[in-house]
Amino acid sequence: MELRSLPPSLRLATRGLAALLVTAGASAHALVIGVTEGVSYQVTEAQIAPRFEPIAEALSKALKQPVTVKVLISYNSAREAMKKKEVDLVFIHPAHVALEGIKSGNYKAVAWTAGFTDYKVSFLCKQQPISNWKDVAGKSLVLPDVDSITSVITRAMLREHGVAESAVKVTNTRFQDAVPFYVTNGFAAYGATASAGVVKTWTDGGGKVCAESRAVPIKQWLLATKTDAATAATVRETLLGLNQSDAGKRALSASNYTGFVPASGDTEADTMRWLGI
DSSP states (O other): OOGGGSOHHHHHHHHHHHHHHHHHHHHTOOEEEEEEOOSSSOOOHHHHHHHHHHHHHHHHHHHTSOEEEEEOOSHHHHHHHHHTTOOSEEEESSHHHHHHHHHTTSEEEEEEETTOSSBOOEEEESSOOOSOGGGGTTOEEEESOTTSHHHHHHHHHHHHTTOOGGGSEEEEOSSGGGHHHHHHTTSOSEEEEOOHHHHHHHHHTTOEEEEEOOOBOOSEEEEETTSOHHHHHHHHHHHHHGGGSHHHHHHHHHHTOOOEEOOOHHHHHHHHHHHTO
């Protein structure tokens, strides 16, 4: 039966019902959170998702729509998901992958992770601090995974001090906690790590820190630039306000993070230049 053949009152009710169904369908659209953590730490996919599901629930309540978590176990899978715009909101551990997403124009930063805005790389060694970076040329250096933020920062450090990467004998090991082994056993003169735990264990055992990098913010929240202004504002306010309520603190406790802070566009631009992105 055609709509125009119905009585006026029934036609109006039918249109209202159709509009309601369209609205309900739109609100039921799930916002997808992509999550990628570090490649140089021993964390599995099964361990990652439960840490972010309570945050997804908090966002779902605030947005009044479903929010799902999609673990992006590798950095390249995160890059691909952002390139294809498969994720609406992304939590990214390594700054260089986050900044690549921002540079593409498809994403913008909405928050940083408190306690991770001053991420530094330390050079572990047995001797005294580096006084002349020319002395580093020809020496052996062990780094975590080549695509880790630690390795990206280390390459920026070398450039900053006029040392060509090709002038250093680089060895890569998968995990951060394996770095001290190489220095201890003479397989490398320097070991680069950004793990506070690894550095503490090293120095507690009498090891030296020869140099430190400049600080870089990591663990950024990015939001797709196509997101409407109202949704973007709700996402930002919810993330930044989690540590201000008991329910929010409970959601944060699963993630092991204490809260999130506003992002700085100026710092991002400066970091992007320094890292060569």
